[in-house]
Amino acid sequence: MSDATLERPADSPWRQAARRFFAHRGGTIGLILLIAWVVIALAAPMIAPYDPDMLVARARQAPSADHWFGTDQLGRDVLSRVIHGSRVSLTLGGVSVTFGMIPGVILGLTAGYLGGWADAVISRLIDAMLAFPSIILALIIIATLGPGIFNVMIAVGVAAIPEYARLMRASVLAIKSQPYIEAARLVGNSPFRVMVRHVFVNANAPLVVFTTLQIGTAILVGAGLSFLGLGAQPPTAEWGLMSAEGRQLLRRAWWISAFPGIAILTVVIAFNLVGDGLRAALDPKMRLR
């Protein structure tokens, strides 16, 4: 029996991680849900039954066979608008996370790897930025840049910089003292090369998990800001804005506000499930919270 296990070629780490991911039921469900949304976003013009910006029927019609999600306050098809809204929200998630990740990772990597005064300065700055609830930080940035969906992406991203920096710094500190890092340095690699090729590559598992969860958070916060009138502007088909437009008509036409919210809920749940699945896959030691 032991012969058999010895002869079997070792699985690649990627395959092992994939197996652990798909053993996690939530992660698998999340991934399917996520793929479905990405397909919907990419194929929106083909899937949507109507043009999202056209007045196609009487206003405020209840859900029916012709209009599954009803029509909105102007007579646009809510289902078509929800389908097109996925493009805005998924873009927002991806773009804003990039705005947060790149500076955050650079700051955290620098602070953790260099230590000394660089660490002292960056850590103080991170602490102070963490003193703001992230939506407040996002609000100040929007106040300066002015309302708009692209500015919301910047604001939500920048608000995540301190969390990225803290996360990266912590994983770098854990890895820095490993023998292979010292070995990489001793064979003559430049500090920059050690930092990028050896420290970063080994420290990025928590980063992948956090980023997945953060995309969900960014979509939630971004939609919230659009709901407040600070993000997407009419007539954009954006989920937060759509809920805001239906707010005054809640009694007579609940569907205008309700369906965009359900859409966000399913997208964010998908990212959270995939994030947990990735956590189980990439770091088996890490306990599920």
Added chain:
Amino acid sequence: MGNYVLARLLQLLPVLFLISLIVFGIMHLLPGDPALLMLAGAEGGAISPERLAALRREMGLDDPLPLQFWNFVSGAVVGDLGTSIRFREPVLDMILDRLGSTVELAVAGLLCAMLIGIPLGLIAAVRQGGWIDAFCMSVSYLGASIPVYWLGLMLIFFFALTLGWFPSAGGGSLQALVLPALTLGLISAGLIARLVRSSMIEVLQEDYMRTGQAKGLPTRLLLWRHGLRNALIPVVTMMGLQFGGMLAGTVVTETVFSRPGVGRLIVNAIIAMDYPLVQGAVLFLAVLYVLVNLLVDILYAYLDPRIRYDS
């Protein structure tokens, strides 16, 4: 203990300085001219250079940045957060007028979260692996994935418009507080339930719990007196962070329920491009958040004798 509190207060000074630097820095160093945006928001159309220059002078935007920062910080220290451009009122007075309503909402939200989250987490831990456990985890998932404004709208639809139990908007009465507090509370209840659950599961495996069971303590007494008390220690730490989250959550909740409060004040100030008001109110909220966290830390040290505060 006195020394510990003093030390923590001293540590606070550099943090407060950095907070004001960040608020100031973001609002003054990012591209975009506050005066220009404000005029465009207020008047639209063509903006005369004279009006712009006058407003820049009035807002002090032509002073060198370090001087502007000094004016901002030295004012803030003595409680002068500037004057709202739109309302011509001192910013601090406007905040204090609305602070009561916001704190009331945040406290009520936290109370709701605890009243729902703690029992849920407790039951889930005791019945680990059962359907209540599964339910608890699902609720916590939903809480982390639901848009706050949407939950608020749905609660309004069911409990205010359909059933007519509570008013759908406004502030001032206890009745009007229920739905907004529930909106905020449900969002974090799941998080608290998760935390209580994992903390309780650890406590259940402690030796003193087995001792209690062995000497024949009634289960309910054992769980309440010995289990929950120890399980709640990490939850207390969480409360400070949660309270900050509640303060931030009021920004959206107050708008959904048309409650007068600091959060709604900030949102309206941003839309109206009222810079001094945004700057002052944001600084105020951030400082409040830091102070609440400090208070929780001190309270925690006071409650848990294992934390030493002499060093």
